[in-house]
Amino acid sequence: MKKHNFSAGPSILPQEVILKSSQAVLDFNDDGLSILEISHRSKAFIDVMENARALVIELLGLEGKGYKALFLQGGASAQFLMVAMNLLEKKAGYLNTGAWSNKAIKEAKNIGDIYEVASSKDANFNYIPKGYSIPSDYDYFHCTSNNTIFGTQMKSFPNSPIPMVCDMSSDIFSRVLDFTQFDLIYAGAQKNMGPAGATLVVVKEEILGKVSRTIPTILDYKSHIDADSMYNTPPVFPVYTTMLTLEWLKNLGGIKAIEEMNELKAQVMYSEIDLNPLFKGFAVKEDRSLMNATFTLENDKLKETFETMLKEAGISGVNGHRSVGGYRASMYNALPIDSVKALVEVMSELESKA
Template sequence: MKKHNFSAGPCILPQEVLQKASEAILNFNDDDLSLIEISHRSKPFVAVMEKARNLALELLGLENKGYQAIFLHGGASMEFLMVAYNLLNKKAAYLNTGTWSDKAIKEAKEFGEVVEVGSSKDKGYNYIPKGYSIPEDADYFHCTSNNTVAGTQIKSFPETNVPLICDMSSDIFSRQLDFEKFDLIYAGAQKNMGPAGTTLVIIKEEILGKVERHIPSMLNYQVHIKSDSMYNTPSVFAVYVSMLTLQWLKDLGGIPFIEKVNNKKAELLYTEIDRNPLFKGIVAKEDRSNMNATFVLTDESLTEKFDKMCAAAGINGLNGHRSVGGYRASMYNALPLYSVQVLVDVMKALK
């Protein structure tokens, strides 16, 4: 039986997606060739890329609204650089809510002034800053919607007249939002969409082409849009699996359906964390992530026992990030409610 996979990334994927992907590795499109052997410019794969891009826009409700979807290399970490390269003229505003936003700020400082409008670094990123102001003359405002390390999630995004940029790597397609509020969204596939190796970027085209600097071709969003994500050889397998996962989500009922499931999973686990005196949540309750629930044991002497009980129950990937410790239950879209129930049952049985 497959283990209950709470890994923060690479993420759990739907079983049917894994099955189809494994079949494509051996024989894709009944052509007696492997998916990873065919030309990325062949008609079968061009169709895959087109479908993946279209599904991304469709699920987010951004079709025919001036947005483009592209699949790039380098993970979200490359986007820390590319966002600033393509959009930062003089000054940008950043909200610092964790490890990844901190790294994004570091990259942006290479291109201009960075105003850190708010930060939760003072308390180990265990909350989301509130009441901050975004400079009206900023080229853009950047935030990270969900923080996998600390386990926080932005529940309400600011109203602003400057372009809104968001790293949604770990909660994209997991909840309903007004996605038209965002001018650029990026997400590494390996958190909630597919295997590592590709990054989805959703861009409102009108925000591009306004910086004065020369942008190298590989780092230029406009080049990749014009090339339909084919400027260089894409991560064929990662894009294909992402396409299968997006189709799986659409067939289920899209984001409205999966949000209800995700809410049930989060409520089930957080209820036990708050009820059980042997466990304690790490972050502020109002900022808890529905994707990554972080918690610790109140009695560390029970660590070995709890770990063995989890292993016996087939629970995998529960350890917290190396910089934080404790435990982290990542409950991405493909994790079934049943897996969360198994974890809760183990927590209840711990004595």
């Protein structure tokens, strides 16, 4: 039996992507070789890379707008450094919405002056700050669109007078946005895109080349743009599986179609959290994430029963992060609504037992 996989990341991928990528490990393109053992300079893989990059631009509606899509390595953690290396001359403004913002701030502070334009630390990051202003003389503004640990999500973005950089690791391709409002978007693949090991960067080229430092080649977005995302050997299999996931999303109807499904899943999930007296949501309602629902079980005595029931129902990965406690249901693009229904059913059953 396939489990209901609520893992926060690396996380569930579409079943057809898993089947195709498993087959490609055995024999890629019926060519007698595994995807793991072909040259990244082969036409077959260059086609994969170019297709993946084009799908990113197409799905985000960024064709002809001066953006480049890159598949790099090192995850969002490497981007915390690369963003600052490439864009930070003097000072930058960061919105602090939790653990990932914090790490981005910490890494950038070694490169220049970082100011927190706002923070929700006062309430353990259970909300998204609003009504802050972004100084126009900063080099860029950085925000985290979705906070996996706290289950909050930015529903709108500020009208930034300076380039806006966004860490979309945990909600990219999940909802319709005007992506032209961002100048640089980055995301680790391992939530809505593919397996761990590939990192997507979408950058508006015109914001580059404005800092005076010598950027190390491997950290310079320009090296990767000039080499069509093949400056050095890319993570072949993670990029291939990401391409398959993007194809799956396109065939489904793109971001608009998945957004509807994600909204429905979230509605089913949060309704249960709100109506079931045993549970309590962590994030404030208006900032609740469509991707990660965080909640606690109010009566500690029911914990063991609940967790046994979850296991019996084949539900996996709903343990909360240690800094929040409780539970977290991650409902990324590939999670079927039936999995949400299965979880909600267990929660509801627990109520009837209690």
